[in-house]
């Protein structure tokens with residue numbers, strides 16, 4: 740199997756991180772990989788906010804947990820009611836990906852950028868996890884402002900990055916069979 744296919748298959752959502760910060764060189768490569776994703780009409784409608792400030796990360800984790808605990812959706816409420824739940828899993832780097840909301844397909848552009856970043860991270864032996872639940876943080880206008888997301892951009896998803904903890908590597912969830920049909 741070639742290296743690209745190996746990386747695609749070995750990437751997992753990592754939920755245990757070492758507190759050590761990832762290197763700036765690796766982070767630059769990961770973000771650059773994000774910017775090389777395809778985008779509709781080549782609009783490159785993404786923006787990346789890199790958060791490495793421990794007290795802001797803690798604030799995000801606490802805010803999200805409290806908001807999740809008030810959710811009308813049972814599984815989200817249950818997760819938020821666990822006092823040790825941390826939406827970022829205590830990773831030392833959180834990247835918020837925002838999309839330019841007047842672009843043709845900003846959510847698809849951002850998703851493509853995120854997947855590129857996850858694969859780039861795996862190729863560097865850095866753990867990552869795509870975070871939809873971080874969106875609870877953006878419900879408050881003030882929180883968006885503090886992140887200095889450019890005007891016209893919508894914060895979409897987060898991604899945690901950090902070194903993996905040995906012995907806590909996740910196993911791939913079983914892939915669904917029967918998801919392909921041919922018309923020839």
Ligand SMILES: Cc1cc2nc3c(=O)[nH]c(=O)nc-3n(C[C@H](O)[C@H](O)[C@H](O)COP(=O)(O)O)c2cc1C
Pocket residue numbers: 750751752753754868869870871872873909910911912
């Ligand atoms: C749009 C999207 C949102 C996700 N949000 C979260 C999240 O908030 N928290 C989390 O732990 N995992 C999240 N995940 C990761 C999935 O749970 C994970 O990809 C899935 O269980 C398959 O595991 P794998 O990534 O190891 O293949 C998200 C994935 C996607 C694509």
